[in-house]
Amino acid sequence: MLIDFFMHLKSRRLPVTTTEYLALLEALQAGLADYSLDGFYSLSRLCMIKSEAHYDKFDVAFGEYFDNIHGKNGVSAEDALKELLNTAGSHIQSGENLFDLDVVEQDALRSETRKEQNNDEQEEEKSAPMKGGAGNNPLGEGGVQKEGIRIDNQLLGNRSAIKGWDSREFKTLDDESELNTRSIKIALRRLRKFAREGIHEELDLDNTIDSTARNAGWLDIKMRPERRNKVKVLIMFDIRGSMDVHIKLCKELFSAAKAEFNQLEWFYFHNIVCDSVWRQNDTHVASHYPLPYLMNRYGKDYKLIIVGDASMGPTELTEPGVSYSHNHSQESGAVWLTRLLDHYRQAVWLNPEPERYWHLTQSIGMLRDIMQNRMYPLTLSGLEQAMKVLGR
Amino acid sequence: MRFEGSTNYVATADLQLAVNAAITLQRPLLIKGEPGTGKTMLAEEVAAALGMPLLQWHIKSTTKAQHGLYEYDAVSRLRDSQLGEEKVANIANYIIKGVLWQAFESDQQTVVLIDEIDKADIEFPNDLLRELDRMEFFCYETRELIQAKHRPIIIITSNNEKELPDAFLRRCFFHYIAFPDRETMAQIVDVHFPNLQEQLIREALEVFFELRQINGLKKKPSTSELLDWLKLLSAEGVDPDSLSAKSKRTEIPPMTGALMKNEQDVGLLQRIVSMNRQRT
Numbered sequence: 322m323l324i325d326f327f328m329h330l331k332s333r334r335l336p337v338t339t340t341e342y343l344a345l346l347e348a349l350q351a352g353l354a355d356y357s358l359d360g361f362y363s364l365s366r367l368c369m370i371k372s373e374a375h376y377d378k379f380d381v382a383f384g385e386y387f388d389n390i391h392g393k394n395g396v397s398a399e400d401a402l403k404e405l406l407n408t409a410g411s412h413i414q415s416g417e418n419l420f421d422l423d424v425v426e427q428d429a430l431r432s433e434t435r436k437e438q439n440n441d442e443q444e445e446e447k448s449a450p451m452k453g454g455a456g457n458n459p460l461g462e463g464g465v466q467k468e469g470i471r472i473d474n475q476l477l478g479n480r481s482a483i484k485g486w487d488s489r490e491f492k493t494l495d496d497e498s499e500l501n502t503r504s505i506k507i508a509l510r511r512l513r514k515f516a517r518e519g520i521h522e523e524l525d526l527d528n529t530i531d532s533t534a535r536n537a538g539w540l541d542i543k544m545r546p547e548r549r550n551k552v553k554v555l556i557m558f559d560i561r562g563s564m565d566v567h568i569k570l571c572k573e574l575f576s577a578a579k580a581e582f583n584q585l586e587w588f589y590f591h592n593i594v595c596d597s598v599w600r601q602n603d604t605h606v607a608s609h610y611p612l613p614y615l616m617n618r619y620g621k622d623y624k625l626i627i628v629g630d631a632s633m634g635p636t637e638l639t640e641p642g643v644s645y646s647h648n649h650s651q652e653s654g655a656v657w658l659t660r661l662l663d664h665y666r667q668a669v670w671l672n673p674e675p676e677r678y679w680h681l682t683q684s685i686g687m688l689r690d691i692m693q694n695r696m697y698p699l700t701l702s703g704l705e706q707a708m709k710v711l712g713r
Numbered sequence: 714m715r716f717e718g719s720t721n722y723v724a725t726a727d728l729q730l731a732v733n734a735a736i737t738l739q740r741p742l743l744i745k746g747e748p749g750t751g752k753t754m755l756a757e758e759v760a761a762a763l764g765m766p767l768l769q770w771h772i773k774s775t776t777k778a779q780h781g782l783y784e785y786d787a788v789s790r791l792r793d794s795q796l797g798e799e800k801v802a803n804i805a806n807y808i809i810k811g812v813l814w815q816a817f818e819s820d821q822q823t824v825v826l827i828d829e830i831d832k833a834d835i836e837f838p839n840d841l842l843r844e845l846d847r848m849e850f851f852c853y854e855t856r857e858l859i860q861a862k863h864r865p866i867i868i869i870t871s872n873n874e875k876e877l878p879d880a881f882l883r884r885c886f887f888h889y890i891a892f893p894d895r896e897t898m899a900q901i902v903d904v905h906f907p908n909l910q911e912q913l914i915r916e917a918l919e920v921f922f923e924l925r926q927i928n929g930l931k932k933k934p935s936t937s938e939l940l941d942w943l944k945l946l947s948a949e950g951v952d953p954d955s956l957s958a959k960s961k962r963t964e965i966p967p968m969t970g971a972l973m974k975n976e977q978d979v980g981l982l983q984r985i986v987s988m989n990r991q992r993t
Contacts, residue, residue, distance in 0.1 A: 344738065348734055351738065353730065363731075367727070
């Protein structure tokens with residue numbers, strides 16, 4: 322019983338499981354819902370939904386399902402549900418029994434009831450002795466039987482207004498996974514390379530035992546520093562131009578990265594990493610860092626992250642000296658990038674453009690090839706994948 | 714045993730249902746909500762209402778699941794053995810019992826509050842699965858199985874900073890404390906400030922809900938901030954009429970330092986107010 326409701330929720334992609342469904346039945350049996358539609362709504366939400374991100378979806382699904390109950394002969398939806406709950410309590414099955422239910426029987430019952438209703442239409446004057454039986458009759462709308470309750474879809478009776486879940490008050494909590502600093506930090510945390518560094522605060526049991534033994538039993542306590550994340554990261558941000566749209570996102574990523582990684586070096590470039598990059602937003606050539614110097618200074622153990630939308634004219638990539646800010650470079654952007662990638666074996670490219678539009682820009686495809694497909698969208702899942710790849 | 718809120722704490726109907734369901738079906742209750750909506754207070758009120766002792770475990774980022782069970786003080790034992798103390802012989806003397814051990818051993822049913830579970834490491838809730846499910850755990854040092862004499866009522870709060878693992882969520886009931894609407898808010902204010910001028914409360918609530926609706930606030934003011942602000946207003950003897958003028962959005966309300974905790978929010982408010990002033 323109420324299996325249809327459970328299946329309806331599942332079909333609306335709510336993550337509900339059998340355990341939670343059984344918990345709901347247990348709760349109903351314990352009499353926790355006060356036999357009102359609102360009470361049932363609260364109780365089912367309490368048992369089945371484990372995150373407020375799903376509340377809105379549940380509201381919609383609940384409204385859809387119970388909107389279809391129409392009372393027969395003027396019985397309102399509320400009363401129909403009350404009767405359902407009242408009689409449902411007496412037929413609770415335990416977990417084992419539920420698995421014994423036979424689907425075939427349900428179909429047979431359905432066809433039987435259809436036949437009944439057809440007969441009904443023909444014999445309107447006769448009273449129907451089969452209906453009734455104190456609600457324990459397995460046939461008919463709102464009837465109770467072991468295999469499940471079928472609530473018919475006929476448009477009879479009034480539709481009473483259903484409040485509560487129709488108000489959609491949880492719409493804003495839905496899982497649009499707004500990327501904010503904290504969630505980025507969690508995603509970045511996947512990139513870990515632990516090393517022990519800092520104040521000696523933790524008891525080093527093995528060394529203590531060792532040194533105590535050396536001391537012929539006189540206690541000699543050794544401490545060691547706690548594990549910390551010692552990964553070294555080099556980030557290059559594409560700025561100006563088409564990236565202005567994504568500035569907020571990049572700022573969040575940057576502040577999260579700064580907080581998370583101890584050894585972080587960051588640089589800016591425009592459109593394509595070529596020739597030199599700069600630290601402050603200062604285009605004065607003298608303050609630029611030429612790439613060979615960078616590669617010398619920051620060795621191969623650094624992990625490279627390039628953040629950019631990879632959108633530019635293809636010639637900027639393939640032709641030397643065409644790029645906007647590097648008019649005098651001798652080699653093309655593609656060559657420089659390949660050189661960088663040879664040096665930094667572990668590198669990823671994070672693209673704030675949505676992944677579904679990547680095929681529309683030629684340069685994105687070209688850069689993706691150069692990066693050997695290590696280009697990921699700047700979303701939480703993309704970040705996680707990127708960090709996994711970097712961590713290998 | 715039913716929980717119906719108390720004189721100090723206004724609980725909505727679905728919150729009461731959640732608490733009663735958790736008590737009756739003996740499952741942990743996970744509570745989430747905006748900061749300042751009374752999640753921690755809920756546990757205290759439940760314990761007070763049911764007359765049970767409350768055991769609190771406030772989680773920090775360095776907390777491990779083992780801390781809730783017990784800790785073994787190895788260093789003291791080593792030190793005592795050097796001094797030849799007699800209690801060294803029994804390892805049980807050096808086991809420091811954690812919150813869950815105390816709750817399991819207690820002779821009466823207790824309420825256990827696990828506060829801000831999402832602050833800990835991402836694997837922390839998974840380490841507690843068996844304890845939450847069967848209410849028992851094994852202590853390796855003393856080789857005993859600790860089982861709960863009476864299943865404690867466990868209330869877990871989370872600030873939603875991390876996703877909690879699914880296996881953990883399956884074992885709990887979940888309730889989200891939505892931000893109270895006007896009537897509930899009026900009730901809450903009434904409970905805390907029974908003697909406050911009605912007009913002052915009304916005007917202050919108007920201003921408060923208007924502030925909450927401003928787009929782009931980094932941190933919206935919450936219930937506890939409203940209560941602080943009301944206390945300040947009544948202490949300073951602010952005239953309710955002046956407040957109603959402010960609710961027309963042409964002046965900054967007094968003492969917004971209690972409501973806005975962010976200088977960007979304060980800046981935003983000032984800009985909006987000056988814009989409105991220019992318009993009128």
